[in-house]
Amino acid sequence: MELTxxxxxxxxxxxxxxxxxxxxxxxxxxxxxxxVHGGGKIATDIGRKLNIEPNYVNGRRITxxxxxxxxxxxxxxxxxxxxxxxxxxxxxxxxxLTGADGxxxxxTKRPVKDIDYGFVGDVNSDNVNGTLIKTFLQHGLVPxxxxxxxxxxxxxxxxxxxxIAQEIAKAMAQFMPVELVYCFEKKGVLLDAADDNSVINSxxxxxFNELKEKEIITGGMIPKLENAxxxxxxxxxxxxxxxxxxxxxxxxxxxxxxxR
Amino acid sequence: MELTxxxxxxxxxxxxxxxxxxxxxxxxxxxxxxxVHGGGKIATDIGRKLNIEPNYVNGRRITxxxxxxxxxxxxxxxxxxxxxxxxxxxxxxxxxLTGADGxxxxxTKRPVKDIDYGFVGDVNSDNVNGTLIKTFLQHGLVPxxxxxxxxxxxxxxxxxxxxIAQEIAKAMAQFMPVELVYCFEKKGVLLDAADDNSVINSxxxxxFNELKEKEIITGGMIPKLENAxxxxxxxxxxxxxxxxxxxxxxxxxxxxxxxR
Numbered sequence: 001m002e003l004t005x006x007x008x009x010x011x012x013x014x015x016x017x018x019x020x021x022x023x024x025x026x027x028x029x030x031x032x033x034x035x036v037h038g039g040g041k042i043a044t045d046i047g048r049k050l051n052i053e054p055n056y057v058n059g060r061r062i063t064x065x066x067x068x069x070x071x072x073x074x075x076x077x078x079x080x081x082x083x084x085x086x087x088x089x090x091x092x093x094x095x096x097l098t099g100a101d102g103x104x105x106x107x108t109k110r111p112v113k114d115i116d117y118g119f120v121g122d123v124n125s126d127n128v129n130g131t132l133i134k135t136f137l138q139h140g141l142v143p144x145x146x147x148x149x150x151x152x153x154x155x156x157x158x159x160x161x162x163x164i165a166q167e168i169a170k171a172m173a174q175f176m177p178v179e180l181v182y183c184f185e186k187k188g189v190l191l192d193a194a195d196d197n198s199v200i201n202s203x204x205x206x207x208f209n210e211l212k213e214k215e216i217i218t219g220g221m222i223p224k225l226e227n228a229x230x231x232x233x234x235x236x237x238x239x240x241x242x243x244x245x246x247x248x249x250x251x252x253x254x255x256x257x258x259x260r
Numbered sequence: 261m262e263l264t265x266x267x268x269x270x271x272x273x274x275x276x277x278x279x280x281x282x283x284x285x286x287x288x289x290x291x292x293x294x295x296v297h298g299g300g301k302i303a304t305d306i307g308r309k310l311n312i313e314p315n316y317v318n319g320r321r322i323t324x325x326x327x328x329x330x331x332x333x334x335x336x337x338x339x340x341x342x343x344x345x346x347x348x349x350x351x352x353x354x355x356x357l358t359g360a361d362g363x364x365x366x367x368t369k370r371p372v373k374d375i376d377y378g379f380v381g382d383v384n385s386d387n388v389n390g391t392l393i394k395t396f397l398q399h400g401l402v403p404x405x406x407x408x409x410x411x412x413x414x415x416x417x418x419x420x421x422x423x424i425a426q427e428i429a430k431a432m433a434q435f436m437p438v439e440l441v442y443c444f445e446k447k448g449v450l451l452d453a454a455d456d457n458s459v460i461n462s463x464x465x466x467x468f469n470e471l472k473e474k475e476i477i478t479g480g481m482i483p484k485l486e487n488a489x490x491x492x493x494x495x496x497x498x499x500x501x502x503x504x505x506x507x508x509x510x511x512x513x514x515x516x517x518x519x520r
Contacts, residue, residue: 046333050309069338073306077337078329081408081416085360089414095362100345101355102401132399139395141362148341154349156341 003032003137003172004251006181007165010040012244013079020086022183025247027090032137032176034168035094036145037083038161043074063118063158071158072148080146087142095141099149100156104129105167107149107157121149121157123167130171166227173235180236181251182224183244188257189225191216199242202258205229228259263292263397263432264511266441267425270300272504273339280346282443285507287350292397292436294428295354296405297343298421303334323378323418331418332408340406347402355401359409360416364389365427367409367417381409381417383427390431426487433495440496441511442484443504448517449485451476459502462518465489488519 006026012018026035044054047070055062063071080096087094099105099121105128107121136143145168147161162182169180188199200207208225211217217225228239242249242256249255266286272278286295304314307330315322323331340356347354359365359381365388367381396403405428407421422442429440448459460467468485471477477485488499502509502516509515 046310049311050306072341073333073337075337076341077333077335081332081336081358081360084358085410085416086414088360088363088410089412093363094360096358096360098341098344098356100341100348103348103353135399139392150345150348152348154346156345 001031002177002179003034004029004179004181005034005036005165005169005172006183006247007036007038007161008183008244009038009161009185011185012183013037013040014042018244019083022244022247023083023086023092024090027087027092028248029251034133034137034143034145034172035083035087036147036161036165036168037075037079038147039071039075040079042079043071046070046074046078057115057117061158062116063120065119068119068156068158072156075146076148076156080144083144087144092142093140094144095136096144096146098146098156099123099159099164102129102132103152104132105145105149105159105164106152107159109151109155109157119155119157121151121159123149123159123163125167125170128167128171130168130174133168133172134175162224162227166231169231169236169239170234173231173237178236179251180228180231180239181247181256182228182239182241183247183250184224184241186243187246187255188242189217189221199255200257202260204260225259232259261291262437262439263294264289264439264441265294265296265425265429265432266443266507267296267298267421268443268504269298269421269445271445272443273297273300274302278504279343282504282507283343283346283352284350287347287352288508289511294393294397294403294405294432295343295347296407296421296425296428297335297339298407299331299335300339302339303331306330306334306338317375317377321418322376323380325379328379328416328418332416335406336408336416340404343404347404352402353400354404355396356404356406358406358416359383359419359424362389362392364392365405365409365419365424366412367419369411369415369417379415379417381411381419383409383419383423385427385430388427388431390428390434393428393432394435422484422487426491429491429496429499430494433491433497438496439511440488440491440499441507441516442488442499442501443507443510444484444501446503447506447515448502449477449481459515460517462520464520465492485519492519
């Protein structure tokens with residue numbers, strides 16, 4: 001059976017009604033499926049109340065110890081478990097996990113070079129426990145991953161959700177055909193950032209390199225696409241990037257940017 | 261194989277060093293095992309910072325909506341996932357769950373009679389998914405339960421950890437011999453509350469009724485023991501109540517109060 005790995009970002013998580021209709025669409029996806037969610041503003045809002053001010057270096061959030069506790073609470077608890085409870089109400093037998101659960105996503109604390117990112121984990125790709133994830137899928141479970149990993153020495157680590165989705169998709173590609181869907185707030189990769197209808201329907205690595213050079217693709221879209229091409233390179237059949245409102249159209253190929 | 265279900269309370273969770281040595285002892289327990297944890301002061305402390313004041317009626321905390329979010333974050337996220345990461349460091353393949361994960365512990369929001377307890381769940385005992393828990397155990401996983409259940413309509417619910425331990429023990433008794441261990445801050449059920457060495461080694465339901473009538477057993481020990489006798493009545497082989505520092509002695513029968 002085919003597996004669809006879907007990554008959903010913070011902007012949908014921050015909007016209760018949008019999240020609910022997204023989860024209903026996700027529950028209706030056929031075949032094996034896995035959801036990976038990001039964080040959103042909720043963590044920042046709760047952090048502010050707890051006097052944990054976000055600390056960014058080069059656009060990357062630094063995960064100090066209070067921030068690690070904050071994301072453990074908010075990503076691993078509040079967001080993850082509410083998504084699970086809501087999916088259960090749509091008849092989808094979700095199970096909420098971090099990378100520590102079942103030793104699924106072992107990681108290494110990012111080494112300090114120019115910047116100390118704090119408790120940020122780089123996934124040990126060779127040790128992702130795809131066998132256990134396969135067992136869960138075969139038992140009718142739908143894993144829902146929070147963007148947290150662990151170091152094997154007792155520490156949780158903060159890991160980018162796009163990366164987690166890519167690592168899981170790669171590991172599962174050993175066992176079954178895998179499709180990876182990155183949902184965000186645009187209809188796909190745009191030729192003209194000002195025109196929501198300028199979606200690029202399909203893209204090769206050559207196209208990407210050209211568009212990057214011409215500075216048509218910039219900013220946060222670059223690491224997202226780099227993640228996508230790594231996944232393809234490691235056996236994922238296709239990666240689709242598109243709007244969270246259009247999950248079923250993305251999966252059926254009627255919308256979004258498709259990368260093969 | 262025999263299953264040991266261990267419940268650990270808030271006083272151990274609040275003390276990092278105590279929790280760590282408890283988890284090391286738990287990781288060393290042989291056979292199938294499951295851990296159920298309570299809350300502790302952490303939730304109250306974080307709640308205070310978030311301006312969520314605890315609200316008690318008859319010694320029971322009322323779970324309003326902000327409190328439900330708080331316990332979801334703290335029990336389901338911060339405490340549960342840190343326990344999982346620490347157990348992994350002791351070579352114990354833990355998986356952190358709430359009752360919503362895998363639809364394991366369906367519950368019903370407690371009906372409002374004299375008191376509205378808010379989002380508190382009474383477990384639907386007949387629908388506890390022991391089959392899935394058995395599958396996890398057979399795959400070498402060690403489930404770690406936060407004291408949260410769900411209503412099947414999208415809501416998480418707050419449920420007493422002693423009750424969750426009892427419900428899981430009862431459900432698993434259909435499949436294998438089960439021992440239930442309640443760890444707390446005393447060496448067992450005491451004949452004299454002022455004397456820590458007056459532990460009652462074993463107790464029947466007749467003993468319990470007599471000691472309750474004589475007001476030797478009072479307060480929070482009554483529901484704990486009632487939980488224990490319900491478990492015995494439903495096929496659990498024995499229930500042991502004792503000190504969290506003595507887990508291995510409790511399991512080997514060298515310490516604590518044993519109820520059969």
